[in-house]
Amino acid sequence: MAKTIDGRALAKGLRAEIAAGVSELRARTGVTPALAVILVGDNPASISYVTAKEKACAEAGIVSHETRLDASCGEDALLQTIAGFNEDPSVHGILVQLPLPRGFDERKVIDAISPEKDVDGFTPVNVGRMLIGEECFLPCTPFGILKMLDFAGVGTDGANVVVVGRSNIVGKPVAALLSRREANATVTLCHTGTRDLASFTRRADIVIVATGRAGTLTGDMLKPGAVVIDVGVNRVEDATSPRGYSLKGDSDFESCARVASAITPVPGGVGPMTITMLLWNTLESARRAAR
Numbered sequence: 327m328a329k330t331i332d333g334r335a336l337a338k339g340l341r342a343e344i345a346a347g348v349s350e351l352r353a354r355t356g357v358t359p360a361l362a363v364i365l366v367g368d369n370p371a372s373i374s375y376v377t378a379k380e381k382a383c384a385e386a387g388i389v390s391h392e393t394r395l396d397a398s399c400g401e402d403a404l405l406q407t408i409a410g411f412n413e414d415p416s417v418h419g420i421l422v423q424l425p426l427p428r429g430f431d432e433r434k435v436i437d438a439i440s441p442e443k444d445v446d447g448f449t450p451v452n453v454g455r456m457l458i459g460e461e462c463f464l465p466c467t468p469f470g471i472l473k474m475l476d477f478a479g480v481g482t483d484g485a486n487v488v489v490v491g492r493s494n495i496v497g498k499p500v501a502a503l504l505s506r507r508e509a510n511a512t513v514t515l516c517h518t519g520t521r522d523l524a525s526f527t528r529r530a531d532i533v534i535v536a537t538g539r540a541g542t543l544t545g546d547m548l549k550p551g552a553v554v555i556d557v558g559v560n561r562v563e564d565a566t567s568p569r570g571y572s573l574k575g576d577s578d579f580e581s582c583a584r585v586a587s588a589i590t591p592v593p594g595g596v597g598p599m600t601i602t603m604l605l606w607n608t609l610e611s612a613r614r615a616a617r
C-alpha cells in the first residue's frame with residue numbers, strides 16, 4: 327500500500343517558517359507583507375478559495391486587502407483596482423481569483439498585474455523568467471509540487487515524469503520546472519490529444535495528474551512503485567455526505583494506492599501546498615521590497 331504524502335503536515339511546517347519570516351522582517355525593517363486578494367462575482371468555489379487564502383494570510387501575519395467586486399463591475403473597474411494596488415508600495419502581492427466571470431478577458435487582467443507583485447506567477451514576464459531560469463515568482467501549485475516531492479524524498483534526477491494536463495497554471499509550468507537542470511527529470515506532457523495515455527503513465531516513475539476529471543488515472547495505468555501527485559479537485563456526487571458531494575482528485579485513490587509507492591490525497595495533498603506557496607511568494611516579494 328502506498329505511503330500517503332501529507333500535504334497538510336508539510337504545509338503546517340512551512341507556514342510556521344513563513345510566520346517566523348514575517349515577524350523577523352517586520353522587526354528588522356518595519357515592513358509587514360501584504361497581499362491584495364481580488365474576487366469578482368460570487369462563484370461559490372472561488373469564494374471558498376479566497377476565504378481560505380485570507381485565513382492563511384492572517385495566520386501567517388500577512389495583511390490581506392480583500393476586494394470584492396460585483397460581476398457587473400466591468401473590466402475597466404477591475405483594471406483600475408489592479409492599477410491601484412500596483413502603485414501602492416504597502417502591497418507586495420496581487421492575486422485575482424480565477425476563473426473570472428464571463429465577459430472578462432482573463433489574459434488582459436493578468437497582464438495588468440505588475441510582475442514584481444505577481445505572487446501567483448501567472449504573468450508572461452514571470453512565466454518567461456521561469457523558463458529561462460531567472461529570479462521570478464514560481465506559480466504556486468507547481469512550486470508546491472516540487473516541495474512535496476522533496477519532502478517525500480522522491481528524487482527527480484533522471485526520473486521519467488508524466489504530467490497529464492497542459493494548463494498554463496499547472497501542467498505546463500510543472501513540466502517546465504521538472505525539465506530544468508536542477509530537477510533533471512525527463513518529462514512527457516500528456517493531454518486529450520495523447521493516444522493511449524496508459525502506455526505513457528505505465529513507464530513513469532512519477533505521474534502528476536491535473537485534468538479536472540475524476541478517475542483519469544487508475545491503478546492499472548501505473549508502474550508498481552510509481553509516485554502519484556494528484557492535483558485535481560472534483561466535486562463528486564455523494565449521497566452519504568451532508569453536502570451531497572465529496573471532493574475527489576483526478577486519480578482513483580484506492581486502485582492507485584495499491585500499486586504506487588506514494589500518493590497525495592485529495593483533500594489534504596496539493597491544495598494546502600498551493601496556498602502555502604502563495605504566502606511564501608508574498609513574503610519573498612516583501613523581502614525584495616524591503617531591500
Ligand code: NDP
Nearest residue numbers: 467491492493496517518536537538557558559596597600
Ligand atoms: P484545465 O481544465 O485548465 O486543464 C486540464 C487539462 O487536462 C487540459 O490540458 C486537458 O487537455 C487535460 N485533460 C482533460 N481530460 C483529460 C484526459 N481524460 N486525458 C488527458 N488529458 C486530459 O485544468 P487546471 O490545470 O486548471 O486544473 C486541473 C485540476 O486541478 C482541476 O481539478 C482543478 O480544480 C485542480 N487544481 C487544483 C489546485 C490545487 O491547489 N489543488 C490548483 C489548480 C488546479 P486539453 O488541453 O487537450 O484540453
